[in-house]
Amino acid sequence: MRHTIAVLVENEFGVLSRVAGLFSGRGFNIESLCVAETTDPKVSRMTIVTSGNDQIIEQILKQLNKLVPVLKVIDFTGTETVDRELVLVKVNADNGNKAEVLRLVDIFRAKIVDVAPRCYTIEMTGGEGKVSAFLQMLRPIGIKEVVRTGKIAISRGA
Amino acid sequence: MQMTGAEIFVRALADLGVDIVFGYPGGAVLNIYDALFKNTKVRHLLCRHEQGAVHMADGYARASGKTGVCLVTSGPGATNTVTGLATAYMDSIPVVVFTGQVPTLLIGNDAFQEADIVGISRPCTKHNYLVKETKDLARIVREAFYIASTGRPGPVLVDMPKDVLTTPAEYDLPKEVSLRGYHPNYEGHPRQVESAVRMLLTAERPVVYAGGGVILSNASPELAELARQLSLPVTTTLMGMGAFPGSDPLCLGMLGMHGTYTANMAISHADVILAVGARFDDRVTGKIDEFAPHARIIHVDIDPTSIQKNVPVDIPIVGDLKDVLRKMIRLVKGKKEAAAFREKTSAWRGQTAAWAKTHPLTYKQGKGKIKPQYVVEQIYRITKGNAIITTEVGQNQMWAAQFYTYDRPRTFLSSGGLGTMGYGLPAAIGAQVAMPERLVIDIAGDGSIQMNIQEMATAVQYRIPVKVVILNNGALGMVRQWQELFFQGKYSQTCLPQIPDFVRLAEAYGAKGFRATRHAEVPDVLRKGFAAEGPVLIDVVVDPGEMVYPMVPAGAPLTKMLLV
Numbered sequence: 001m002r003h004t005i006a007v008l009v010e011n012e013f014g015v016l017s018r019v020a021g022l023f024s025g026r027g028f029n030i031e032s033l034c035v036a037e038t039t040d041p042k043v044s045r046m047t048i049v050t051s052g053n054d055q056i057i058e059q060i061l062k063q064l065n066k067l068v069p070v071l072k073v074i075d076f077t078g079t080e081t082v083d084r085e086l087v088l089v090k091v092n093a094d095n096g097n098k099a100e101v102l103r104l105v106d107i108f109r110a111k112i113v114d115v116a117p118r119c120y121t122i123e124m125t126g127g128e129g130k131v132s133a134f135l136q137m138l139r140p141i142g143i144k145e146v147v148r149t150g151k152i153a154i155s156r157g158a
Numbered sequence: 159m160q161m162t163g164a165e166i167f168v169r170a171l172a173d174l175g176v177d178i179v180f181g182y183p184g185g186a187v188l189n190i191y192d193a194l195f196k197n198t199k200v201r202h203l204l205c206r207h208e209q210g211a212v213h214m215a216d217g218y219a220r221a222s223g224k225t226g227v228c229l230v231t232s233g234p235g236a237t238n239t240v241t242g243l244a245t246a247y248m249d250s251i252p253v254v255v256f257t258g259q260v261p262t263l264l265i266g267n268d269a270f271q272e273a274d275i276v277g278i279s280r281p282c283t284k285h286n287y288l289v290k291e292t293k294d295l296a297r298i299v300r301e302a303f304y305i306a307s308t309g310r311p312g313p314v315l316v317d318m319p320k321d322v323l324t325t326p327a328e329y330d331l332p333k334e335v336s337l338r339g340y341h342p343n344y345e346g347h348p349r350q351v352e353s354a355v356r357m358l359l360t361a362e363r364p365v366v367y368a369g370g371g372v373i374l375s376n377a378s379p380e381l382a383e384l385a386r387q388l389s390l391p392v393t394t395t396l397m398g399m400g401a402f403p404g405s406d407p408l409c410l411g412m413l414g415m416h417g418t419y420t421a422n423m424a425i426s427h428a429d430v431i432l433a434v435g436a437r438f439d440d441r442v443t444g445k446i447d448e449f450a451p452h453a454r455i456i457h458v459d460i461d462p463t464s465i466q467k468n469v470p471v472d473i474p475i476v477g478d479l480k481d482v483l484r485k486m487i488r489l490v491k492g493k494k495e496a497a498a499f500r501e502k503t504s505a506w507r508g509q510t511a512a513w514a515k516t517h518p519l520t521y522k523q524g525k526g527k528i529k530p531q532y533v534v535e536q537i538y539r540i541t542k543g544n545a546i547i548t549t550e551v552g553q554n555q556m557w558a559a560q561f562y563t564y565d566r567p568r569t570f571l572s573s574g575g576l577g578t579m580g581y582g583l584p585a586a587i588g589a590q591v592a593m594p595e596r597l598v599i600d601i602a603g604d605g606s607i608q609m610n611i612q613e614m615a616t617a618v619q620y621r622i623p624v625k626v627v628i629l630n631n632g633a634l635g636m637v638r639q640w641q642e643l644f645f646q647g648k649y650s651q652t653c654l655p656q657i658p659d660f661v662r663l664a665e666a667y668g669a670k671g672f673r674a675t676r677h678a679e680v681p682d683v684l685r686k687g688f689a690a691e692g693p694v695l696i697d698v699v700v701d702p703g704e705m706v707y708p709m710v711p712a713g714a715p716l717t718k719m720l721l722v
Binding site for chain 1: 280462
């Protein structure tokens with residue numbers, strides 16, 4: 001089963017490799033990993049999407065907690081969360097399909113952020129379902145390149 | 159007062175009570191060696207190889223319970239410590255390794271004797287540091303010792319660039335350590351402990367499965383008291399030898415691949431297992447799906463990751479064993495439930511005694527070649543069990559575990575987790591430094607001893623009177639045993655026809671050498687060797703065909719033992 005885990009860590013040298021090394025060294029999966037500073041510049045927040053059975057997830061959470069620079073580990077499974085991913089997509093945009101691209105951008109509340117003679121670059125954010133639906137719709141038009149940030153998540157409520 | 163980083167480092171060691179450092183100098187740590195030269199509080203022992211230095215620090219730590227300290231230079235000095243770090247990491251031994259590093263500005267430039275030791279050692283240390291500024295050095299040294307010795311102990315590495323060691327700063331060693339991401343939990347949850355005792359008291363066939371954690375938390379007296387209050391049979395892991403007195407009638411001996419018939423049968427038939435400071439290692443459980451099929455399991459460990467890692471557990475308790483066992487004792491001591499429990503489990507103890515009677519550890523010493531088991535038994539007799547034994551890895555290690563009885567903790571020092579050949583001699587030196595009054599014996603094999611034989615020079619230089627007994631079978635015995643049993647006797651690369659003359663080798667190092675080739679002379683030769691002054695190497699030429707039994711083949715359940 002897939003789990004989204006937030007890890008608050010000391011914002012210091014080498015902490016990313018400690019976390020990444022833990023996953024590779026123990027044979028755990030990383031589907032995506034997102035890291036940035038929090039409001040406290042001494043603390044970074046990682047959002048990791050991983051998968052495994054209950055026993056593996058329990059090990060992942062415990063092993064993460066065991067790392068000295070890890071301050072807090074939150075498994076979002078079973079809690080109300082908002083999760084988002086940002087994607088940048090370059091699609092073919094010639095006279096035959098420009099209108100179709102624009103319509104999809106409108107439907108998905110995406111944005112065109114760069115225009116070239118035969119290519120649009122689109123920015124889109126959304127949850128997992130929306131992102132994959134958007135990419136699926138664009139595929140027949142011709143995707144030249146996709147960049148995804150990986151998922152970030154936050155709990156709902158105060 | 160302003161001091162250089164190197165002076166700060168040495169001063170911090172002294173202030174933290176470090177009396178000895180095992181090390182090897184080099185370019186990146188020259189300033190530290192200069193500061194050590196002027197310091198009188200911190201002794202330095204010059205080893206012959208950095209791997210030896212870490213094993214010495216490790217042996218020192220295991221024998222004394224204090225944190226072992228090691229100091230080496232950058233690059234190859236640092237990479238040579240990796241095996242020692244991994245050894246200490248697998249066995250949870252508090253060791254701090256300090257490495258020199260090239261100057262900060264050169265890091266990443268492939269400078270001379272540069273290695274990314276923080277990167278290399280990350281998966282085999284509990285934590286590690288790269289010191290970036292001199293002002294942080296004293297604090298980091300303090301934290302390194304704190305992390306190494308608290309919670310589940312383990313090795314910590316501190317990498318110190320040369321410019322950090324030459325730059326001056328104020329000396330400021332913090333009194334307290336505050337790490338917001340590191341809070342080991344020492345107190346077992348009282349309600350979990352109550353449930354555990356309740357479950358234990360329902361048992362008809364209880365077994366205590368005790369590991370190295372008992373020794374690390376100095377909880378042997380508590381374990382013995384709980385076991386006696388409830389007459390609980392106790393089996394120990396290799397790492398737990400001595401955690402519970404081996405000569406106690408409740409002791410079932412070691413369990414696992416080369417465990418006793420009794421211990422393996424008992425754990426396989428148990429209905430409640432109390433696991434303390436053990437981690438259900440594959441060498442202990444055999445085929446994991448068939449491990450202890452009838453048992454409910456109570457698992458006490460200070461490291462939450464050890465619990466539910468390999469086997470599902472019914473009652474997990476995270477905490478220091480000393481605390482948890484004390485709480486358990488309080489719940490049963492003098493209670494009538496305890497008396498009733500002893501009564502109803504007496505048949506079970508009768509069963510374990512019967513197993514022990516029908517299937518003891520055994521071997522046959524005929525008139526011919528010397529049996530290695532006989533040698534170990536003689537070492538036990540001559541030392542009356544009062545020696546500190548270290549081992550190498552392989553058959554020598556298993557026989558040392560099987561045929562010497564360990565009644566006290568910190569008397570059996572062995573690389574259990576990593577299985578590091580070449581561990582025994584340097585570990586013996588470290589143990590002897592910690593315990594100068596004790597007789598320290600390395601039970602070795604002719605293969606393993608050659609992996610760190612250079613440390614004989616260290617022993618001779620500092621007159622460290624370790625005794626090495628080589629069970630010399632002219633082969634890499636344990637690997638050959640597997641080839642004999644599972645590879646149709648094809649001894650691929652396990653015969654050692656070119657073995658040095660160990661007696662003359664000892665003499666070349668300036669140590670004393672002895673040899674036994676007939677079984678009748680073994681006791682005398684051992685006695686003479688142990689009585690001789692200074693470091694001694696005793697070469698005992700043993701039967702090369704002898705194998706370690708019982709044996710549970712890898713991947714088989716514990717009840718499928720190959721017996722003698």
